Amino acid sequence: MLEVNQYPGQLVFGLDIGTRSIVGTVGYKTDNKFYVVSQVTREHETRAMLDGQIHDIHKVGNTIREVKEYLEKKTGRKLSEVCIAAAGRVLRTVTTTVEVELGEDKVIGQEDIYALDSAGMEKAYEEFQNTNTLEEKFYCVGYSIVHYYMNGHLMSNLEGHKAHKIGEELIATFLPDEVVDGLYRAVELAGLEVANLTLEPIAAIQVAIPENFRMLNIALVDVGAGTSDISITKDGSIVAYGMLPCAGDGLTEVIAQHCLVDFAMAEHIKRGIMDQDVVEYQDIMMLPQTITREEVLDTVTPIIDSMTQQVADKIQELNGGKPVSAVFVVGGGGKIATYTEKIAMELGIQKERVALRGKEVMQSIEFLEEGIEKDSLLVTPIGICLNFYEQSNNFIYVTFNGERIKLYDNSKLAIVDAAMQADFPKEALFPRRGKELNILVNGKNRIIRGELGEPAEINLNGEKTDISTKIHGNDVIQVTESTYGEPARMEIQRLPEFHSTLEVWVNERKIMLPKFASVNGTLKSGYYEIQDQDQIEMLNYYTVAQVAEFMDIVIDMKYYIYVNNKRADKDTKVFENFSVVWTLEEQQFHGETDWKIESGEQFLEEDTDSTDQEKDVEEYMEHADIENADTEHADIEELDLSVVVNGKSITMHGKSSYVFVDIFEYIDFDLSSVKGKGIVTRKNGVPTQYMEELSQGDVIEIYWS
DSSP: OOBOTTSSSBOEEEEEEOSSEEEEEEEEEETTEEEEEEEEEEEOSSOOEETTEESOHHHHHHHHHHHHHHHHHHHTSOOOEEEEEEOGGGOEEEEEEEEEEEEEEEEOOHHHHHHHHHHHHHHHHHHHHHHOOSOSOEEEEEEEEEEEEETTEEESOOTTOEEEEEEEEEEEEEEEHHHHHHHHHHHHHTTOEEEEEEEHHHHHHHHHSOGGGTTSOEEEEEEOSSOEEEEEEETTEEEEEEEESOSHHHHHHHHHHHHTOOHHHHHHHHHHTTTOSEEEEEOTTSOEEEEEHHHHHHHHHHHHHHHHHHHHHHHHHHTTSSOOSEEEEESGGGGSTTHHHHHHHHHTSOGGGEEEOSGGGOTTEEEOSTTOOOOGGGHHHHHHHHHHHHOOOEEEEEEETTEEEEEEEOSOOBHHHHHHHTTOOGGGTSOBBOOOEEEEETTEEEEEOOOBOOOOEEEETTEEEOTTOBOOTTOEEEEEOOOBOOOOOOBGGGSGGGGOEEEEEETTEEEEEEOOEEETTEEEOTTOBOOTTOEEEEOSEEEHHHHHHHHTOOBOTTSOEEETTEEEOTTOEEETTOEEEOOBOGGGTTTOOSSOOOTTGGGGSTTSOHHHHHHHHHHHHHHHHHHHHHHTTSOOOOEEEEEEETTEEEEEEEESSOBGGGGGGTSOOOOSSOOSSOEEEEETTEEOOTTOBOOTTOEEEEEEO
16 A cells, blocks of 8 residues: 555555445544545446446446546545455355364364364365355355364364364355456456455444444344345354345336336435435436335335345344344445334344444544545445455465465465365375274274374475465465375284183183184184274183183093083183083093092082072983993993992992982982972082092982072
């Protein structure tokens, strides 16, 4: 901007390029006030703009030139730079949420936040593209963070905290390339360069809703000629933008049809009823006519009803499905009678809470020219100038990896923004992990991550830097993609589950068994290297045979095996805290007796189920019968064995050796019905087992407990 000697501040030139007219404002800011040095309005001679968009660039450019030249004469200074605003008709906004897993608890740095913002912007752009039916390129002209989240909890500032997951909710704003190019081209035709570009709803809010009001849930509606721009404030910030292609021109067109006049004369009638009861006009037949305010209002009432309903619906949509606390209305289209009352009625709020805002919000605005009235029409033009002081927004060009790209400069541009605009893969900016392993462990999905590679190598104007470095017009950026780390590798013994054990009891001795790992149905050792898509199960059982193999022993298969007091075989599964009872082959011990605890004692405990105990005794006896049958023709030396059972002497014969269960063949002990809690068996005063070998003269006790 040019410094002008006779003014104490820097002169700012702003243009409100509207559908019906262009308003030029020159002023300066000092002492928290904005002084309007000069202002002028020029209407388009034809409908060179429709619904806020330029249709005839040359005609609009000529009108801009007229405004510029007039203001140059008034100020005595040449104007070369200008602030402008894009209309909301083409504005697109997306609100989205995104989360980034950090993998493990780590201290959050600026790069993590930039990565999160980039992920949010990328997601917002993808969501926008999914709903975008226009075949044109859109630019992201800004975004604002609504909330940050850390480990799922709301957080105002992430940096410096430790977390494993961060997230954010953000609003991203998009404009199509043709709109931006049209505005820039029209301004260039008038001999001007753009110093700052903002959005019309943002410009209006600069004046209409001061920052100290933005804690409140307020809607601003800027009713122009072609569009109604809407913005919502809450919790100290602007939380939503919206637009409707219905505004003052809709009223003018209905009046033109009703009165049989051209568009310009219809505008004359519409404006006339603002302060006159009767308006005179001439129709297309050149006949003089008059119309009353009541007749005009009756004519436009259906359009007003439709407009206000659409605006109220849009406000509620942008505000999460509920009405706002108040509505400020600016712009000429909102000055029509009944407009504010009907907005209030549609929203269901008090009519006093919907009002035109003009001089009420211009307490800090001073006009140095005489005859200018503070009016709602001037809110947006002055807001465009004021936005220059808030932030320098403009489109700039940079070179990214040899390609010239255009970026919307909101004074916060960083290398990461240029990368996104150039469609550089986001993941190629940050260290990439090697290929991961996706496996199933005990039925649950598990990911084993690869190693991190090296981050992207970034150079700005020949100097090494990082993605968060700010950029400016004509910067030259060179980015070499990040690298992948080593692919994930892990031996199965490194899985936490691999080190768990199984505790079982074998012949009354506690044994700790390491769990087996079954991979895709095959048992593997701890040195097995896990492969992608492996289905791993840490078995929570051993078979009897596996228990014996682990203990390096041989089971004597002449006798029964019992697991938890039930008949079993080598394939029976043994789970945590199960008991196993077996007899071992004599040659395994060579005189040692640590493991030689013969079958049966587990069944003699008092808490054993009596019915099961009877069945066990019967099975033992059957086993003994089978053994006798197998050996009756064998060449063996039979032994007569005399023992005392329950005080009576008995002699057993027909075998070469005898075990405890053989006694039931020689005594009267009814096993057909339960007569107590369990069977107590003792030999020589000590609890014994069914398969324990008997000796000459043993004293036996058998009774129900």
